[in-house]
Every structure is written in C-alpha cells, then in structure tokens.
Amino acid sequence: MAGFPQITEEDSKSFTETLNELVLQSEATSALIVEKAGYLIHQCGHCADFDTTQVATLASNAFNATQFLASLITETNFTGMYQQGERFSTLILNVDENCLVVVIFKATLSVGMIKYYASIAIKCIADQLLIAQGRDNSGGIDLADLDPTNVSELFKRRETGESASTTP
Amino acid sequence: MAIINQATKELQVKIVYYGPAKCGKTINLEQVHANVQVPNAESKGKMVSLATSSDRTLFFDFFPLEAMSIKGFKTKFQLYTVPGQVIYNTTRQLVLRGVDGIVFVADSNYEKMQENVESFANLEDNLKSLKLKLDDIPYVLQYNKRDAANPAPVDYMEFLLNNREVQVPSFTAVASKSDGVFETLNMIVRLLLNKFINESGRK
Numbered sequence: 001m002a003g004f005p006q007i008t009e010e011d012s013k014s015f016t017e018t019l020n021e022l023v024l025q026s027e028a029t030s031a032l033i034v035e036k037a038g039y040l041i042h043q044c045g046h047c048a049d050f051d052t053t054q055v056a057t058l059a060s061n062a063f064n065a066t067q068f069l070a071s072l073i074t075e076t077n078f079t080g081m082y083q084q085g086e087r088f089s090t091l092i093l094n095v096d097e098n099c100l101v102v103v104i105f106k107a108t109l110s111v112g113m114i115k116y117y118a119s120i121a122i123k124c125i126a127d128q129l130l131i132a133q134g135r136d137n138s139g140g141i142d143l144a145d146l147d148p149t150n151v152s153e154l155f156k157r158r159e160t161g162e163s164a165s166t167t168p
Numbered sequence: 169m170a171i172i173n174q175a176t177k178e179l180q181v182k183i184v185y186y187g188p189a190k191c192g193k194t195i196n197l198e199q200v201h202a203n204v205q206v207p208n209a210e211s212k213g214k215m216v217s218l219a220t221s222s223d224r225t226l227f228f229d230f231f232p233l234e235a236m237s238i239k240g241f242k243t244k245f246q247l248y249t250v251p252g253q254v255i256y257n258t259t260r261q262l263v264l265r266g267v268d269g270i271v272f273v274a275d276s277n278y279e280k281m282q283e284n285v286e287s288f289a290n291l292e293d294n295l296k297s298l299k300l301k302l303d304d305i306p307y308v309l310q311y312n313k314r315d316a317a318n319p320a321p322v323d324y325m326e327f328l329l330n331n332r333e334v335q336v337p338s339f340t341a342v343a344s345k346s347d348g349v350f351e352t353l354n355m356i357v358r359l360l361l362n363k364f365i366n367e368s369g370r371k
Contacts, residue, residue: 061263155353
C-alpha cells in the first residue's frame, strides 16, 4: 500500500479550490480532507466552530470501524457513512485507500445534494493525490544534521503552581 | 506513517500507547495532557476519551500535541491509546493504522506478567496484520505501577519483554504520580527523530 504523499503548495491550492467549490455549491458548512490514520490534511469553510482535529480523528476511526463491520457481513463495497443530526450532520466519504472527505452541513440540507457535490470533489482530490503520489518526494525534511539529543526533552513537565496550559 | 505537508510546513506523527488492560495507558495520556508545558494554549488539543460507563477505554483516547518547530516544520504528535481488554482486538488493529511510534506499557504487578507477554505478542500479531514489523517501528517499554505491593523485578520484566536481538529503551514508572511519564514520551520522540534522520541520510 502506497502511503499518503507529501503535500506541496500545488496540492494545497488544488485542495482549497476543490473544497471551496464543494462548500459553495452544496452550501455545506465545512469540508475536510482527512488521512485514514486520523490526520487532518486540509480544511475549508467555517471551521472555527468545530474542533476539526478531533473531527478528523473521530471520522477516520469511525469510518475504519464501520468499514470493518461491513466486511464482517461480507459487504465489500463501503464508500461512505452519514451521521444525521438535528442541527448539523456529517457525511464521510472514501476518496482512496488512504484518504477521506468529511463534509459538515446544516441538518436542513439534503444529504443527497451534499453527496452529489462531494462526489465531484472526491474525483478532483483523488486525481490530485495521484499527481502527488507520482511526484519525486525525496526532498522532504532533511534532518541529517539534526542532533536528536538536543530535542530529547522536547516535552517538559509543568512545575507545581505553573499555569495549566502555558509556560511562562 | 508520518505526514509531511510542505505547504503548511507541518510534520504529523502518530504515537500509540499499547499494553494489557488496566496497565495505565490512559493515565499516561492524562498525565501528559494535564502537566505538559506548552508555549500556548493552541499547542495542546482537547483529550478525547471513548470509554465505557466504568471508564474503561472502549475505542481509544487521543489528544494532539504540538512541539517546537524542527527545521522550520511545525511538529504535531498525535497520541493515542488502545483498549487493553482482550475482546477489543479489532479496535486495536484500527488504532494502530498509520502508527509511527509505540509505547508499550507493562504492568509491574507480578501476577500480570502473563498478560504483559500476551499483549506484547498481540502487538506483534496486529502489526503483522497491517503488514508492519515491530523491528521497523521505534518503540519503548514502560514498566508502570512500580509502587504496586508486589512488583516484579525490573530484570525479570526486561527478560520477558526486552529480550530481543535489539534491546529498546525501557523506563520504570508510576504514571499515576507522573513518574516516568515524560521520560518515556521524550524517548519515543527521540527514537522517531532518529529514524527520520536515518531516512534523510539515505536519500
């Protein structure tokens, strides 16, 4: 299985265009590209109202779990899942073996319409990911001269009496 | 596998805390979440716990933690636990997907040695099911609950769990008091960075 490719400016621009178009056409609230291990890759729309990192993690794990459930009942074709809410709903759709699209939309909108526009977006995202997969990614992060002992205490324990969330 | 985003200059890495039931995986995450120093509030996300009514992990615990920039890349760690109970094996497989580094938390209570060994074997089996090998993934061992009434000697736990061709770093801990928690986390981060450095050197 090929892993998720490195994302470049070109990919990011393409994802922004695609997700913005999806949000605009479908009137969805926000749209996310999520890697199936739980990473949030890209997001567009009104994302400030939601913790999109949590949404990405929960959506990917829920998708993986339901896909496994489907396979247990001998269903091999599993392409998406839908959470129906009273205010907001979520549609999670498969893009490829590594990637999902998550659309958050007002519950008053038709899921069929969201799915229609999302399917167009999925094709664009999948095409861009193929381009990214085919790119030479050997120029990633060059850590060759990094001394890991310098970062061996990357995370430090807060001393008693310090603020719970920040360092002074 | 780690995600490199050149556009946003982000490196995202997944670390999974694995081990038998009630060994202290969730408490490790809770202690990090409660006590870690972060430069600003945004560096640490909320902790998500999908647990049963009796506070046993049902699916996973999770929180994102941002470290300092490394070579201009914002480094984001995703910390997960798996459910330890034997019946939730499918869930453990799901959570292991895309794992970059593992903290194996063992229970130091003498009577838990068999469960530790079985859980370690289960980890290897689950990695195999994902076409991964433990030897290829950075991991550390944490011998938790050293304050137990009848803890097994560390040498014995090393013999049981760290008796492979390449020995990995191991730490004693009392996670409920935060002892050993940050040492363990920093070591897995260090091993992960070492791995990235080695991979950079091969290019």
